[in-house]
Amino acid sequence: MSMHSLSPDFLRSPAPVHPALWRGADLARTAAPGVPSGFPVLDAEFPGGGWPVGSLTEILRTQEGIGELRILGPALAALSAQGRHLAWIAPPYVPYAPALAAAGIDPGQIFVVRTGNERQTLWAIEQALRSNACGAVLAWPQSPRYAELRRLQLAAEGGGRALAVLFRPEKAAAEPSPAVLRITLGAAAGGLAVRIVKRRGAPLDRLILLPAVAPQRLPGKPPGTAGVRQAPAKISIAC
Known part of the structure:
Protein backbone atom coordinates (compact mmCIF):
# COMPACT_ATOMS: atom_id res chain seq x y z
CA MET A 1 0.00 0.00 0.00
CA SER A 2 1.43 3.39 -1.00
CA MET A 3 1.39 6.41 1.30
CA HIS A 4 -1.07 8.13 -1.05
CA SER A 5 -3.65 5.40 -0.43
CA LEU A 6 -3.85 6.03 3.33
CA SER A 7 -7.14 7.69 4.23
CA PRO A 8 -7.41 10.55 6.76
CA ASP A 9 -9.50 8.26 8.99
CA PHE A 10 -6.67 5.75 9.09
CA LEU A 11 -4.21 8.45 10.15
CA ARG A 12 -6.52 9.68 12.89
CA SER A 13 -7.42 6.24 14.30
CA PRO A 14 -4.56 4.44 16.05
CA ALA A 15 -4.19 0.77 15.28
CA PRO A 16 -4.68 -1.71 18.11
CA VAL A 17 -1.53 -2.56 20.01
CA HIS A 18 -0.56 -5.56 22.09
CA PRO A 19 -1.27 -5.06 25.83
CA ALA A 20 2.44 -5.47 26.60
CA LEU A 21 3.27 -2.44 24.43
CA TRP A 22 2.49 1.20 25.03
CA ARG A 23 2.41 4.41 23.00
CA GLY A 24 4.53 7.40 23.91
CA ALA A 25 1.46 9.55 24.51
CA ASP A 26 -0.22 7.02 26.82
CA LEU A 27 0.45 7.23 30.54
CA ALA A 28 -1.79 6.50 33.52
CA ARG A 29 -4.71 6.03 31.13
CA THR A 30 -3.44 2.59 30.09
CA ALA A 31 -1.56 1.44 33.20
CA ALA A 32 -3.04 -0.94 35.74
CA PRO A 33 -3.61 0.59 39.19
CA GLY A 34 -0.45 0.64 41.26
CA VAL A 35 0.29 0.67 44.99
CA PRO A 36 0.12 4.30 46.18
CA SER A 37 3.59 5.49 47.17
CA ALA A 44 1.06 11.93 39.89
CA GLU A 45 3.95 10.86 37.64
CA PHE A 46 3.81 7.08 38.07
CA PRO A 47 1.57 5.34 35.51
CA GLY A 48 -1.27 3.75 37.43
CA GLY A 49 -0.96 6.29 40.24
CA GLY A 50 1.59 4.35 42.28
CA TRP A 51 4.28 1.68 42.28
CA PRO A 52 3.48 -0.84 39.52
CA VAL A 53 2.57 -4.44 40.36
CA GLY A 54 3.14 -7.45 38.16
CA SER A 55 6.27 -5.91 36.63
CA LEU A 56 9.78 -4.90 37.63
CA THR A 57 10.72 -1.58 39.19
CA GLU A 58 14.36 -0.58 39.56
CA ILE A 59 15.55 1.90 42.18
CA LEU A 60 18.99 3.09 41.17
CA ARG A 61 20.75 4.89 44.01
CA THR A 62 23.88 6.98 44.17
CA GLN A 63 24.81 5.27 47.44
CA GLU A 64 23.44 2.58 49.68
CA GLY A 65 21.11 3.78 52.40
CA ILE A 66 20.33 7.10 50.74
CA GLY A 67 16.60 6.66 51.32
CA GLU A 68 15.60 3.80 49.05
CA LEU A 69 13.59 2.10 51.78
CA ARG A 70 12.00 5.27 53.13
CA ILE A 71 10.57 5.98 49.68
CA LEU A 72 8.91 2.53 49.75
CA GLY A 73 7.80 2.73 53.38
CA PRO A 74 4.15 3.78 52.95
CA ALA A 75 3.53 1.17 50.24
CA LEU A 76 5.11 -1.60 52.31
CA ALA A 77 3.09 -0.53 55.35
CA ALA A 78 -0.13 -0.69 53.34
CA LEU A 79 0.71 -4.15 51.99
CA SER A 80 1.61 -5.53 55.42
CA ALA A 81 -1.63 -4.08 56.82
CA GLN A 82 -3.44 -6.19 54.23
CA GLY A 83 -1.69 -9.29 55.58
CA ARG A 84 0.59 -9.53 52.54
CA HIS A 85 4.05 -11.01 53.01
CA LEU A 86 7.14 -8.99 52.09
CA ALA A 87 10.16 -10.89 50.77
CA TRP A 88 13.61 -9.30 51.16
CA ILE A 89 16.13 -11.20 49.07
CA ALA A 99 12.35 0.93 62.75
CA LEU A 100 10.01 -1.09 60.55
CA ALA A 101 7.31 -1.06 63.21
CA ALA A 102 7.73 2.70 63.64
CA ALA A 103 7.11 3.07 59.89
CA GLY A 104 3.90 1.05 60.14
CA ILE A 105 5.40 -2.11 58.66
CA ASP A 106 4.70 -5.34 60.53
CA PRO A 107 8.09 -7.08 60.95
CA GLY A 108 6.24 -10.38 61.21
CA GLN A 109 5.22 -10.03 57.56
CA ILE A 110 8.85 -9.78 56.39
CA PHE A 111 10.67 -12.86 55.14
CA VAL A 112 14.42 -12.40 54.59
CA VAL A 113 16.12 -14.82 52.19
CA ARG A 114 19.89 -15.16 52.54
CA TRP A 123 16.72 -17.98 41.58
CA ALA A 124 15.15 -16.79 44.83
CA ILE A 125 13.78 -13.63 43.19
CA GLU A 126 12.20 -15.64 40.39
CA GLN A 127 10.64 -18.16 42.77
CA ALA A 128 9.21 -15.42 44.99
CA LEU A 129 7.70 -13.64 41.99
CA ARG A 130 6.22 -16.81 40.50
CA SER A 131 4.78 -17.93 43.83
CA ASN A 132 2.02 -15.30 43.66
CA ALA A 133 2.15 -15.32 47.47
CA CYS A 134 4.06 -12.12 48.20
CA GLY A 135 2.73 -8.59 48.36
CA ALA A 136 6.21 -7.25 47.65
CA VAL A 137 9.54 -8.72 46.57
CA LEU A 138 12.54 -6.50 47.32
CA ALA A 139 15.89 -7.74 46.03
CA TRP A 140 19.51 -6.68 45.83
CA PRO A 141 21.11 -8.51 42.87
CA GLN A 142 24.77 -7.78 42.15
CA SER A 143 25.22 -7.50 38.38
CA PRO A 144 22.27 -9.08 36.56
CA ARG A 145 22.48 -9.43 32.79
CA TYR A 146 19.66 -8.29 30.51
CA ALA A 147 18.53 -11.85 29.82
CA GLU A 148 18.32 -12.50 33.56
CA LEU A 149 16.34 -9.30 34.11
CA ARG A 150 14.02 -10.29 31.29
CA ARG A 151 13.40 -13.63 32.98
CA LEU A 152 12.53 -11.82 36.21
CA GLN A 153 10.20 -9.45 34.36
CA LEU A 154 8.35 -12.44 32.89
CA ALA A 155 8.15 -14.01 36.35
CA ALA A 156 6.69 -10.78 37.74
CA GLU A 157 4.12 -10.69 34.95
CA GLY A 158 3.25 -14.33 35.57
CA GLY A 159 2.74 -13.77 39.30
CA GLY A 160 0.85 -10.59 38.60
CA ARG A 161 0.26 -9.39 42.18
CA ALA A 162 3.59 -8.37 43.66
CA LEU A 163 5.35 -5.05 43.92
CA ALA A 164 8.73 -6.17 42.56
CA VAL A 165 11.68 -3.87 43.26
CA LEU A 166 15.34 -4.36 42.40
CA PHE A 167 17.91 -2.12 44.09
CA ARG A 168 20.87 -1.38 41.84
CA PRO A 169 23.65 1.25 41.64
CA GLU A 170 22.96 4.45 39.71
CA LYS A 171 25.46 3.51 36.99
CA ALA A 172 23.05 0.76 35.89
CA LEU A 181 9.73 1.73 35.91
CA ARG A 182 13.27 2.89 36.64
CA ILE A 183 14.11 5.76 38.96
CA THR A 184 17.33 7.19 40.33
CA LEU A 185 17.71 8.51 43.86
CA GLY A 186 20.17 11.19 44.85
CA ALA A 187 20.69 13.56 47.74
CA ALA A 188 19.09 17.00 47.54
CA ALA A 189 19.00 19.91 49.96
CA GLY A 190 16.83 18.68 52.80
CA GLY A 191 15.59 15.57 51.04
CA LEU A 192 15.80 13.31 47.99
CA ALA A 193 16.00 14.01 44.27
CA VAL A 194 14.11 11.47 42.16
CA ARG A 195 14.60 11.15 38.43
CA ILE A 196 12.34 8.91 36.39
CA VAL A 197 14.67 7.20 33.92
CA LYS A 198 11.97 5.04 32.35
CA ARG A 199 8.22 4.72 32.66
CA ARG A 200 5.32 3.69 30.50
CA GLY A 201 4.21 6.71 28.52
CA ALA A 202 5.80 10.07 27.90
CA PRO A 203 9.26 10.71 29.39
CA LEU A 204 9.77 13.12 32.28
CA ASP A 205 12.68 15.53 31.89
CA ARG A 206 12.70 17.08 35.35
CA LEU A 207 13.69 16.05 38.86
CA ILE A 208 11.12 15.35 41.54
CA LEU A 209 12.20 16.68 44.93
CA LEU A 210 10.99 14.89 48.04
CA PRO A 211 11.38 16.68 51.39
CA ALA A 212 13.01 14.99 54.34
CA VAL A 213 9.74 15.05 56.27
CA ALA A 214 7.81 11.81 56.64
CA PRO A 215 5.59 10.89 53.66
CA GLN A 216 1.84 10.63 53.86
CA ARG A 217 0.90 7.61 56.00
CA LEU A 218 -1.53 5.33 54.25
CA PRO A 219 -4.37 3.85 56.31
CA GLY A 220 -3.83 0.44 57.83
CA LYS A 221 -3.84 -1.56 61.04
CA PRO A 222 -1.09 -1.12 63.67
CA PRO A 223 1.98 -3.29 63.03
CA GLY A 224 2.60 -6.38 65.09
CA THR A 225 5.60 -7.04 67.29
CA ALA A 226 6.90 -10.26 65.72
CA GLY A 227 10.50 -10.39 64.60
CA VAL A 228 11.77 -10.57 61.04
CA ARG A 229 11.96 -14.14 59.70
CA GLN A 230 15.08 -15.35 57.91
CA ALA A 231 15.80 -18.36 55.74
CA PRO A 232 18.48 -19.62 53.34
CA ALA A 233 17.83 -19.49 49.62
CA LYS A 234 17.75 -23.27 49.28
CA ILE A 235 14.31 -23.52 50.86
CA SER A 236 11.15 -23.32 48.80
CA ILE A 237 9.84 -19.77 48.53
CA ALA A 238 6.34 -19.70 50.01
CA CYS A 239 5.79 -16.17 51.25
Whole structure:
Protein backbone atom coordinates (compact mmCIF):
# COMPACT_ATOMS: atom_id res chain seq x y z
CA MET A 1 0.00 0.00 0.00
CA SER A 2 1.43 3.39 -1.00
CA MET A 3 1.39 6.41 1.30
CA HIS A 4 -1.07 8.13 -1.05
CA SER A 5 -3.65 5.40 -0.43
CA LEU A 6 -3.85 6.03 3.33
CA SER A 7 -7.14 7.69 4.23
CA PRO A 8 -7.41 10.55 6.76
CA ASP A 9 -9.50 8.26 8.99
CA PHE A 10 -6.67 5.75 9.09
CA LEU A 11 -4.21 8.45 10.15
CA ARG A 12 -6.52 9.68 12.89
CA SER A 13 -7.42 6.24 14.30
CA PRO A 14 -4.56 4.44 16.05
CA ALA A 15 -4.19 0.77 15.28
CA PRO A 16 -4.68 -1.71 18.11
CA VAL A 17 -1.53 -2.56 20.01
CA HIS A 18 -0.56 -5.56 22.09
CA PRO A 19 -1.27 -5.06 25.83
CA ALA A 20 2.44 -5.47 26.60
CA LEU A 21 3.27 -2.44 24.43
CA TRP A 22 2.49 1.20 25.03
CA ARG A 23 2.41 4.41 23.00
CA GLY A 24 4.53 7.40 23.91
CA ALA A 25 1.46 9.55 24.51
CA ASP A 26 -0.22 7.02 26.82
CA LEU A 27 0.45 7.23 30.54
CA ALA A 28 -1.79 6.50 33.52
CA ARG A 29 -4.71 6.03 31.13
CA THR A 30 -3.44 2.59 30.09
CA ALA A 31 -1.56 1.44 33.20
CA ALA A 32 -3.04 -0.94 35.74
CA PRO A 33 -3.61 0.59 39.19
CA GLY A 34 -0.45 0.64 41.26
CA VAL A 35 0.29 0.67 44.99
CA PRO A 36 0.12 4.30 46.18
CA SER A 37 3.59 5.49 47.17
CA GLY A 38 2.43 7.83 49.93
CA PHE A 39 4.07 10.71 48.03
CA PRO A 40 1.37 12.44 45.94
CA VAL A 41 4.00 14.13 43.77
CA LEU A 42 5.34 10.69 42.79
CA ASP A 43 1.94 9.10 42.28
CA ALA A 44 1.06 11.93 39.89
CA GLU A 45 3.95 10.86 37.64
CA PHE A 46 3.81 7.08 38.07
CA PRO A 47 1.57 5.34 35.51
CA GLY A 48 -1.27 3.75 37.43
CA GLY A 49 -0.96 6.29 40.24
CA GLY A 50 1.59 4.35 42.28
CA TRP A 51 4.28 1.68 42.28
CA PRO A 52 3.48 -0.84 39.52
CA VAL A 53 2.57 -4.44 40.36
CA GLY A 54 3.14 -7.45 38.16
CA SER A 55 6.27 -5.91 36.63
CA LEU A 56 9.78 -4.90 37.63
CA THR A 57 10.72 -1.58 39.19
CA GLU A 58 14.36 -0.58 39.56
CA ILE A 59 15.55 1.90 42.18
CA LEU A 60 18.99 3.09 41.17
CA ARG A 61 20.75 4.89 44.01
CA THR A 62 23.88 6.98 44.17
CA GLN A 63 24.81 5.27 47.44
CA GLU A 64 23.44 2.58 49.68
CA GLY A 65 21.11 3.78 52.40
CA ILE A 66 20.33 7.10 50.74
CA GLY A 67 16.60 6.66 51.32
CA GLU A 68 15.60 3.80 49.05
CA LEU A 69 13.59 2.10 51.78
CA ARG A 70 12.00 5.27 53.13
CA ILE A 71 10.57 5.98 49.68
CA LEU A 72 8.91 2.53 49.75
CA GLY A 73 7.80 2.73 53.38
CA PRO A 74 4.15 3.78 52.95
CA ALA A 75 3.53 1.17 50.24
CA LEU A 76 5.11 -1.60 52.31
CA ALA A 77 3.09 -0.53 55.35
CA ALA A 78 -0.13 -0.69 53.34
CA LEU A 79 0.71 -4.15 51.99
CA SER A 80 1.61 -5.53 55.42
CA ALA A 81 -1.63 -4.08 56.82
CA GLN A 82 -3.44 -6.19 54.23
CA GLY A 83 -1.69 -9.29 55.58
CA ARG A 84 0.59 -9.53 52.54
CA HIS A 85 4.05 -11.01 53.01
CA LEU A 86 7.14 -8.99 52.09
CA ALA A 87 10.16 -10.89 50.77
CA TRP A 88 13.61 -9.30 51.16
CA ILE A 89 16.13 -11.20 49.07
CA ALA A 90 19.88 -10.80 49.64
CA PRO A 91 19.61 -7.47 51.50
CA PRO A 92 22.97 -5.89 52.44
CA TYR A 93 21.80 -5.61 56.06
CA VAL A 94 19.33 -7.24 58.43
CA PRO A 95 16.05 -5.30 58.58
CA TYR A 96 15.72 -3.50 61.93
CA ALA A 97 12.38 -4.53 63.40
CA PRO A 98 11.79 -1.47 65.66
CA ALA A 99 12.35 0.93 62.75
CA LEU A 100 10.01 -1.09 60.55
CA ALA A 101 7.31 -1.06 63.21
CA ALA A 102 7.73 2.70 63.64
CA ALA A 103 7.11 3.07 59.89
CA GLY A 104 3.90 1.05 60.14
CA ILE A 105 5.40 -2.11 58.66
CA ASP A 106 4.70 -5.34 60.53
CA PRO A 107 8.09 -7.08 60.95
CA GLY A 108 6.24 -10.38 61.21
CA GLN A 109 5.22 -10.03 57.56
CA ILE A 110 8.85 -9.78 56.39
CA PHE A 111 10.67 -12.86 55.14
CA VAL A 112 14.42 -12.40 54.59
CA VAL A 113 16.12 -14.82 52.19
CA ARG A 114 19.89 -15.16 52.54
CA THR A 115 21.83 -16.17 49.44
CA GLY A 116 25.40 -17.25 48.90
CA ASN A 117 25.93 -16.05 45.33
CA GLU A 118 24.29 -14.23 42.44
CA ARG A 119 22.82 -17.40 40.97
CA GLN A 120 21.00 -18.15 44.21
CA THR A 121 19.81 -14.55 44.44
CA LEU A 122 18.30 -14.58 40.96
CA TRP A 123 16.72 -17.98 41.58
CA ALA A 124 15.15 -16.79 44.83
CA ILE A 125 13.78 -13.63 43.19
CA GLU A 126 12.20 -15.64 40.39
CA GLN A 127 10.64 -18.16 42.77
CA ALA A 128 9.21 -15.42 44.99
CA LEU A 129 7.70 -13.64 41.99
CA ARG A 130 6.22 -16.81 40.50
CA SER A 131 4.78 -17.93 43.83
CA ASN A 132 2.02 -15.30 43.66
CA ALA A 133 2.15 -15.32 47.47
CA CYS A 134 4.06 -12.12 48.20
CA GLY A 135 2.73 -8.59 48.36
CA ALA A 136 6.21 -7.25 47.65
CA VAL A 137 9.54 -8.72 46.57
CA LEU A 138 12.54 -6.50 47.32
CA ALA A 139 15.89 -7.74 46.03
CA TRP A 140 19.51 -6.68 45.83
CA PRO A 141 21.11 -8.51 42.87
CA GLN A 142 24.77 -7.78 42.15
CA SER A 143 25.22 -7.50 38.38
CA PRO A 144 22.27 -9.08 36.56
CA ARG A 145 22.48 -9.43 32.79
CA TYR A 146 19.66 -8.29 30.51
CA ALA A 147 18.53 -11.85 29.82
CA GLU A 148 18.32 -12.50 33.56
CA LEU A 149 16.34 -9.30 34.11
CA ARG A 150 14.02 -10.29 31.29
CA ARG A 151 13.40 -13.63 32.98
CA LEU A 152 12.53 -11.82 36.21
CA GLN A 153 10.20 -9.45 34.36
CA LEU A 154 8.35 -12.44 32.89
CA ALA A 155 8.15 -14.01 36.35
CA ALA A 156 6.69 -10.78 37.74
CA GLU A 157 4.12 -10.69 34.95
CA GLY A 158 3.25 -14.33 35.57
CA GLY A 159 2.74 -13.77 39.30
CA GLY A 160 0.85 -10.59 38.60
CA ARG A 161 0.26 -9.39 42.18
CA ALA A 162 3.59 -8.37 43.66
CA LEU A 163 5.35 -5.05 43.92
CA ALA A 164 8.73 -6.17 42.56
CA VAL A 165 11.68 -3.87 43.26
CA LEU A 166 15.34 -4.36 42.40
CA PHE A 167 17.91 -2.12 44.09
CA ARG A 168 20.87 -1.38 41.84
CA PRO A 169 23.65 1.25 41.64
CA GLU A 170 22.96 4.45 39.71
CA LYS A 171 25.46 3.51 36.99
CA ALA A 172 23.05 0.76 35.89
CA ALA A 173 20.85 3.51 34.42
CA ALA A 174 23.11 3.43 31.34
CA GLU A 175 22.34 -0.26 30.78
CA PRO A 176 19.20 -1.55 29.03
CA SER A 177 16.55 -3.11 31.24
CA PRO A 178 13.08 -4.60 30.71
CA ALA A 179 11.84 -3.02 33.97
CA VAL A 180 8.75 -0.90 33.31
CA LEU A 181 9.73 1.73 35.91
CA ARG A 182 13.27 2.89 36.64
CA ILE A 183 14.11 5.76 38.96
CA THR A 184 17.33 7.19 40.33
CA LEU A 185 17.71 8.51 43.86
CA GLY A 186 20.17 11.19 44.85
CA ALA A 187 20.69 13.56 47.74
CA ALA A 188 19.09 17.00 47.54
CA ALA A 189 19.00 19.91 49.96
CA GLY A 190 16.83 18.68 52.80
CA GLY A 191 15.59 15.57 51.04
CA LEU A 192 15.80 13.31 47.99
CA ALA A 193 16.00 14.01 44.27
CA VAL A 194 14.11 11.47 42.16
CA ARG A 195 14.60 11.15 38.43
CA ILE A 196 12.34 8.91 36.39
CA VAL A 197 14.67 7.20 33.92
CA LYS A 198 11.97 5.04 32.35
CA ARG A 199 8.22 4.72 32.66
CA ARG A 200 5.32 3.69 30.50
CA GLY A 201 4.21 6.71 28.52
CA ALA A 202 5.80 10.07 27.90
CA PRO A 203 9.26 10.71 29.39
CA LEU A 204 9.77 13.12 32.28
CA ASP A 205 12.68 15.53 31.89
CA ARG A 206 12.70 17.08 35.35
CA LEU A 207 13.69 16.05 38.86
CA ILE A 208 11.12 15.35 41.54
CA LEU A 209 12.20 16.68 44.93
CA LEU A 210 10.99 14.89 48.04
CA PRO A 211 11.38 16.68 51.39
CA ALA A 212 13.01 14.99 54.34
CA VAL A 213 9.74 15.05 56.27
CA ALA A 214 7.81 11.81 56.64
CA PRO A 215 5.59 10.89 53.66
CA GLN A 216 1.84 10.63 53.86
CA ARG A 217 0.90 7.61 56.00
CA LEU A 218 -1.53 5.33 54.25
CA PRO A 219 -4.37 3.85 56.31
CA GLY A 220 -3.83 0.44 57.83
CA LYS A 221 -3.84 -1.56 61.04
CA PRO A 222 -1.09 -1.12 63.67
CA PRO A 223 1.98 -3.29 63.03
CA GLY A 224 2.60 -6.38 65.09
CA THR A 225 5.60 -7.04 67.29
CA ALA A 226 6.90 -10.26 65.72
CA GLY A 227 10.50 -10.39 64.60
CA VAL A 228 11.77 -10.57 61.04
CA ARG A 229 11.96 -14.14 59.70
CA GLN A 230 15.08 -15.35 57.91
CA ALA A 231 15.80 -18.36 55.74
CA PRO A 232 18.48 -19.62 53.34
CA ALA A 233 17.83 -19.49 49.62
CA LYS A 234 17.75 -23.27 49.28
CA ILE A 235 14.31 -23.52 50.86
CA SER A 236 11.15 -23.32 48.80
CA ILE A 237 9.84 -19.77 48.53
CA ALA A 238 6.34 -19.70 50.01
CA CYS A 239 5.79 -16.17 51.25
